[in-house]
Amino acid sequence: MAGFRSLARQVRDPRNDLALRRYSLRKCLERFAPYGHRATWDHLCSRAGFDPEDRSPEPARLTAALDELEEARAVWLAYETQFAERRRKEKHDGLRRPGTVDDWHRLTWGGFGVAWCDDPMVHPSEPLAEVLNRLIAALEREPGTACPVCTGTALRWEHDLAHEPSSGPVCTHCGIVVPRPVLTPASLAGAWRARVLVSA
Ligand SMILES: [Zn+2]
Numbered sequence: 001m002a003g004f005r006s007l008a009r010q011v012r013d014p015r016n017d018l019a020l021r022r023y024s025l026r027k028c029l030e031r032f033a034p035y036g037h038r039a040t041w042d043h044l045c046s047r048a049g050f051d052p053e054d055r056s057p058e059p060a061r062l063t064a065a066l067d068e069l070e071e072a073r074a075v076w077l078a079y080e081t082q083f084a085e086r087r088r089k090e091k092h093d094g095l096r097r098p099g100t101v102d103d104w105h106r107l108t109w110g111g112f113g114v115a116w117c118d119d120p121m122v123h124p125s126e127p128l129a130e131v132l133n134r135l136i137a138a139l140e141r142e143p144g145t146a147c148p149v150c151t152g153t154a155l156r157w158e159h160d161l162a163h164e165p166s167s168g169p170v171c172t173h174c175g176i177v178v179p180r181p182v183l184t185p186a187s188l189a190g191a192w193r194a195r196v197l198v199s200a
Contacts (some may be wrong), residue, residue, distance in 0.1 A: 004031040018056040038120035072128035076111040099180045115176040122175030138182040147171035155191035
């Protein structure tokens with residue numbers, strides 16, 4: 001299975017035909033896609049200015065989309081390296097952390113679905129790297145009461161998400177599943193109360 005970097009080279013290589021370059025970019029999203037594959041694709045296409053269904057977008061637009069993705073990936077991998085290093089030190093010092101942060105990291109290691117958007121058409125519109133920086137800042141401070149990306153406070157618990165964990169608090173404004181460790185117990189409870197109840 002080709003890695004992210006070799007796929008990225010395929011996207012940039014002008015000797016490849018456009019269909020292969022586009023396909024390689026989509027394959028990159030199987031390795032790294034903060035919103036999940038479909039939502040991240042939708043996001044990159046709209047930012048770079050081509051239609052998600054366009055089979056032969058302008059090469060410059062394709063590489064612009066790849067640039068954005070790579071920048072975000074660099075932000076996330078740097079954070080993971082730092083996180084792993086900190087954990088190693090804490091273990092060495094015999095410190096224990098609440099399980100939720102570690103549990104969350106286990107599910108998102110590598111950056112796939114860190115800000116899962118279950119509806120591929122509803123996702124934040126800021127550059128991906130900026131979104132990840134906001135998410136990281138939230139993971140590194142005390143839990144709060146708002147969405148770490150758009151600061152919206154209308155959170156609603158949703159079930160049957162197409163990603164693990166399969167249920168969680170969703171920001172009704174920007175569409176991300178908010179990582180549980182960044183929310184206070186009261187906010188989590190509020191999102192739960194706002195869940196959509198299906199009558200029997
Ligand atoms: Zn939000």
